[in-house]
Amino acid sequence: MSTILEIKNLYKDFGSLNILNNINVTIEEGDFLVLVGPSGCGKSTLLNCIAGLEPITSGAIAIDGRDMTIVSPKDRDIAMVFQSYALYPTMTVGQNITFGMKVRGVEKNEREEKLAKVAKQLQIEPLLNRRPGQLSGGQRQRVAMGRALVRDPKLFLFDEPLSNLDAKLRVEMRTEIKKLHQNLNASMVYVTHDQIEAMTLATKIVVMKGGVVQQIGTPSEIYNHPSNLFVADFMGSPAMNLIPAKVAKNGKGVKFTIARSYGEPLILYDEHITKLPENVVLGLRPEDIGDAKLRKGDKLQISTCSVDVVEPAGADTYVLINLGGKEVTARLQAETAAQTGMEMAFTFNMDKVSYFDAQTGQRLN
Amino acid sequence: MTEPNSNYADSRYIQKLILRSLLFLLLGTFAFYYLMPLFVMVTTSLKSLEEIRTGSLIELPREVTFAAWKTAWSGACTGIQCEGLRPYFWNSVLLAVPAVIISTLIGALNGYVIAQWRFKGANLIFSLMLFGCFIPFQVVLLPMARVLGIINLAGSISGLVFVHVIYGIGFTTLFFRNYYVSIPVELVKAAKIDGANFFRIFISIFLPLSLPIIVVTVIWQFTQIWNDFLFGVSFSEAGTQPVTVALNNIVNSTTGVKEYNVDMAAAIIAALPTLLVYVVAGKYFIRGLTAGSVKG
Numbered sequence: 001m002s003t004i005l006e007i008k009n010l011y012k013d014f015g016s017l018n019i020l021n022n023i024n025v026t027i028e029e030g031d032f033l034v035l036v037g038p039s040g041c042g043k044s045t046l047l048n049c050i051a052g053l054e055p056i057t058s059g060a061i062a063i064d065g066r067d068m069t070i071v072s073p074k075d076r077d078i079a080m081v082f083q084s085y086a087l088y089p090t091m092t093v094g095q096n097i098t099f100g101m102k103v104r105g106v107e108k109n110e111r112e113e114k115l116a117k118v119a120k121q122l123q124i125e126p127l128l129n130r131r132p133g134q135l136s137g138g139q140r141q142r143v144a145m146g147r148a149l150v151r152d153p154k155l156f157l158f159d160e161p162l163s164n165l166d167a168k169l170r171v172e173m174r175t176e177i178k179k180l181h182q183n184l185n186a187s188m189v190y191v192t193h194d195q196i197e198a199m200t201l202a203t204k205i206v207v208m209k210g211g212v213v214q215q216i217g218t219p220s221e222i223y224n225h226p227s228n229l230f231v232a233d234f235m236g237s238p239a240m241n242l243i244p245a246k247v248a249k250n251g252k253g254v255k256f257t258i259a260r261s262y263g264e265p266l267i268l269y270d271e272h273i274t275k276l277p278e279n280v281v282l283g284l285r286p287e288d289i290g291d292a293k294l295r296k297g298d299k300l301q302i303s304t305c306s307v308d309v310v311e312p313a314g315a316d317t318y319v320l321i322n323l324g325g326k327e328v329t330a331r332l333q334a335e336t337a338a339q340t341g342m343e344m345a346f347t348f349n350m351d352k353v354s355y356f357d358a359q360t361g362q363r364l365n
Numbered sequence: 366m367t368e369p370n371s372n373y374a375d376s377r378y379i380q381k382l383i384l385r386s387l388l389f390l391l392l393g394t395f396a397f398y399y400l401m402p403l404f405v406m407v408t409t410s411l412k413s414l415e416e417i418r419t420g421s422l423i424e425l426p427r428e429v430t431f432a433a434w435k436t437a438w439s440g441a442c443t444g445i446q447c448e449g450l451r452p453y454f455w456n457s458v459l460l461a462v463p464a465v466i467i468s469t470l471i472g473a474l475n476g477y478v479i480a481q482w483r484f485k486g487a488n489l490i491f492s493l494m495l496f497g498c499f500i501p502f503q504v505v506l507l508p509m510a511r512v513l514g515i516i517n518l519a520g521s522i523s524g525l526v527f528v529h530v531i532y533g534i535g536f537t538t539l540f541f542r543n544y545y546v547s548i549p550v551e552l553v554k555a556a557k558i559d560g561a562n563f564f565r566i567f568i569s570i571f572l573p574l575s576l577p578i579i580v581v582t583v584i585w586q587f588t589q590i591w592n593d594f595l596f597g598v599s600f601s602e603a604g605t606q607p608v609t610v611a612l613n614n615i616v617n618s619t620t621g622v623k624e625y626n627v628d629m630a631a632a633i634i635a636a637l638p639t640l641l642v643y644v645v646a647g648k649y650f651i652r653g654l655t656a657g658s659v660k661g
Contacts, residue, residue, distance in 0.1 A: 053554050074560035086551035090573035099569070100559035147555075159551075 003065065004029050004155055004187040005050065010059030012045060012211075019045050021211045023059070027189070027204060032181050035191045036198040037208035038234070043191045046208070047159055050189060052076050064154045079148035080157040083164060085140045087132035087147075094119075094128040097146045118150045138169045145180070158190040162197065174200060195235045199223065207231045223285075226354060229361035232283045238318060241289070241328040243282045244358060256282060258324045266303050266323055270350050273365055280364065283354035286318065289330035291338070292345035300347040307338050321346070410434060410630035417625050433626035437634055441627050443614035450631055452604075453611030457591060460522050460607055461638075464529040465586045471530065472537020472582060473575060477567050479538070480545035481553050491542060497535035502595045505532070513600060520602035528600055529590045536589075537582050544578040545571065580649035588639050608635045 005027045012020035020042045027033045035043040048054040050061060052073035060069045068076050087096050097118060098111045119125045122142045132140055141161065148156055158177075162170045178201055181188055192198055198205050199219045207214040207222060207230075215227040226232035232240045245256040245268075253271035260266060268282070292302045308327065309320040312334065319330045319338045330346055338344055355364040405422060410433050412426040420427070439449040478484075479491050509528055510519070518524030548571070556566045597607040606614075612635045616628045643650070 048554075051554070051558060053557065073554075073558045078558065080555065080558050082551040082555060084549045084551050086549060086555035088552065088556070088570050090570070099556075099561075103560040103565060147559075 002029050003027070004031070004063065005033075005189065006060075006062040007046075007050070008060045008062075010046075010049065010061065011057045012042070012049060012054065013057045019211050020049070020056075023213055025206055025213070025216065027187060029187055030185045030203075031187055032201055032203045033189045033206065034198040034202035034204070035189065035206050035208060036193065036195055036235075037214075039193055040210075041208040042211040043193075043206075043208050044159055047080075047157055047189060047191045050155075051078055051080055051157055077154040078157055079151040079153040079155075080159065081144045081148050081161045083160040085132070085144040085161075085164075087140060087143055089132055092129050092131055093124065093135070093143050093146075096132065096143055097150050100147070100151060114150050118146045121149065122146050137165050138173065141165065141173055145177075149180075149184075154187065156186055156188040158188065160191055160193070163192070163194070177201060196237060199235070205235075207234060209234075224352065225363070226283065227363050229281060229283075229356050232354060232356065236285060238286050238329045238331075240354070241282075241284045241286065241323075241326070242356070243284065243326060243328060244324045245280055245282050247276045247278055247280055256280075258282070260305075261322055261325070262306065266305070268301055268303075268348055268350060270353065273355070276355060276364060277357060277359075279358035281356040281358050281361075283356060284328075284348065285352065286329040286331040288349040288352045289328065290347045290349070291330075291332045291336055292347050293337075294333065300349055302345050302347050304343050304345050307340055307342050307344055310336075310338050310340055319344075406629045406633055410437075410626050410633060412626055414622065414624060414626060433624070434630040434634075436624070436627045437615070437631035441615045441624075441631060442618065443611050444618050446603075450608055450611050450615070450634055453606055453608045454634065456522060456601075456605060457608040457638075460525050460529070461587055461590045464526045464533065464590050465583055467526070468530045468533035468537050468586055469579060469582045471534055472539075473541045473572070473579070474567065475534065475538040476541025476543075476545050477571055479542045481548070481550060481571075482563070491538070494535045494538050497532075498539060502532075506595070506599055509596075510600065520600070520605060522601075522605050525596060525600055525605070525607070528596050529586075529593070532596075533586050533589065536585060540578055540582045540585070541575070544575065548574065577649055580646050584642055584646055584650050587642050591639050611635075 003026055005025070007023055007025045010020055010023040011018070023046060025033070035046060037043050045054060049056050050063075052068065052071060056069065060067060062068060063076055063078065087093075088099060091099065094115055098115050101111045101114065115128070116125075119128055122145060124139065124142050124146060127135060127139060127143070132143065135143065144161070161177075162173050165173060174197060177190075180186075181201075190197075190201060199222075202219050204216065205219055205222045206216050209230050215222060215231045217225070217227075222231060222235050226235060226240070229242060232242060243258055245258045248255045248257065250269060251271070252274065253269060254273060254276055256268040256270070258266040258268065290300075292300075305321040305323070307319055308322055311318040311320070315334060317332045317334055317336045317338065319332055319336070320327045321330065322328070332338060353365075356362065357364055408424070408426055409417060409422075411429045411431070412420070413428065413430050413432070416427060437450055439451050440447060441449045443453070475494070479487050513519040513524045513527070516527075518527055552570060553566055556570055561569065591607075592609060593607070594609045594613065597610045598613075601607065601610065612631050615631050
């Protein structure tokens with residue numbers, strides 16, 4: 001496998017405003033890289049820098065081993081799909097898809113041939129003579145992808161391509177993009193603010209905030225081992241529970257004391273870790289807190305908590321309990337007996353716990 | 366439909382009918398008010414001088430004659446020459462057509478650059494151009510006369526074309542800029558990645574989108590330039606005067622009997638092209654003024 005995209009020490013400033021700060025990202029052939037973060041984190045700017053649509057302040061970008069830092073977009077061997085689709089309104093679907101080839105002086109026969117192939121692949125053959133204005137959102141999306149596919153580029157760039165679609169269509173198109181990626185074994189960089197999209201599509205995720213990369217890793221790494229409080233909070237839905245706790249030594253391991261607004265504090269133990277600062281934040285995914293009646297195991301620690309809110313969500317029921325002054329979500333079975341106000345025993349899976357420094361927010365384990 | 370419902374529908378229908386009639390009455394009154402002068406002009410131009418003197422202003426002509434039109438077109442005296450409006454009409458055509466085309470094209474390019482290729486100071490330049498729209502004609506007369514003298518275009522039709530192009534760029538840029546600014550910038554990005562350059566994007570993507578705003582600009586510029594009097598009278602000389610100046614000369618330089626029918630015919634002839642442009646393209650004018658975003 002060869003390196004398709006290599007970004008080294010990239011900085012981007014707008015005037016005195018720093019947008020991107022020392023970005024270093026590498027992807028291999030066939031990787032699906034997702035840039036994710038809240039709006040304004042610089043992820044779209046980074047994508048535009050990769051495309052060559054925005055000049056960079058310093059650093060280097062190489063695509064397929066060639067330095068592309070100052071190469072113009074058309075010569076970077078990339079294709080891009082935009083959020084607004086950016087279809088040329090006065091051209092038909094066919095003309096939209098072949099415009100790039102026409103500009104590059106590709107022979108008509110070859111253009112037709114490639115158009116037919118892509119149209120078949122995306123099942124848009126009946127639409128070729130229509131104009132973008134006559135298409136539905138999902139169809140426009142397909143055409144925009146067709147325009148990218150027909151170039152057969154080294155690298156595909158997607159700029160929030162699904163955010164203009166309604167919820168149902170978004171899930172469908174998401175699956176289709178994933179299939180496309182698998183079938184083509186193409187290398188892709190995909191920008192989204194939707195962490196579910198990031199988790200489902202990516203082979204590699206870059207979480208960004210304020211122009212700084214927070215963590216780079218596989219979806220599983222990002223989900224199970226978030227590198228700081230921001231990533232922990234941003235990735236996953238419902239979000240990871242972040243519970244402030246006091247640490248005390250306990251034999252070989254440590255003991256956590258979590259204050260509660262009522263009754264005794266909650267006590268949890270971890271025997272596998274020895275050194276922690278006095279104040280930490282415990283990160284537990286909702287699925288790591290369960291119903292004590294249903295889950296059995298040695299590693300699980302059981303404690304009784306009072307139920308604040310019960311939210312049935314169909315497949316699961318989310319139960320909110322108050323710990324350490326924060327609402328904590330537990331994911332229980334759909335047919336749980338939990339009711340608002342009742343005392344209930346919960347299990348805490350300390351195998352999966354993340355510890356963060358209460359001051360710096362950095363991961364400790 | 367059941368009984369009570371249809372009663373309700375009936376009263377709604379009557380209410381609507383009354384509102385409609387009121388609306389048409391009001392519109393009719395305004396239409397009448399605005400059409401009255403045109404009516405007087407047309408009927409007077411078709412009367413003989415004898416009939417004008419004896420008849421009433423709003424009477425239909427007893428005997429329709431096109432003699433006045435013929436005189437106005439090719440025989441009326443503008444000062445010492447008596448060639449009618451014809452040569453000046455063609456002067457105006459030779460002046461207006463290139464001036465409209467050039468100023469529209471420059472405006473389209475300017476608008477495209479300012480709206481879609483944001484560069485440092487783009488807003489400042491746009492503001493300055495906008496400012497140009499508000500400079501009264503009179504202010505630029507003297508400096509413009511100097512400039513025309515220096516570049517050797519004084520008194521020529523090309524000189525007038527130059528003046529109108531310069532003066533029109535502010536407006537045309539404003540029109541196109543406001544139209545293009547609603548087009549997503551992603552369109553340019555997509556075309557750049559497709560390999561199109563600055564002019565290719567303009568010609569293949571932006572110009573085909575621009576029909577409504579081109580129509581608006583052409584109507585606006587044509588009306589301005591065709592109807593202009595001040596620049597026409599200031600920067601022309603005998604033989605290069607536009608039709609508005611000639612019309613003024615015909616009306617003001619008659620000796621003896623005032624030929625109202627010829628004056629009216631000449632005025633209508635001078636106004637006909639702009640009228641025609643509105644009739645042909647007026648539909649697009651409204652559409653273009655209200656059309657903003659381009660979806661897709």
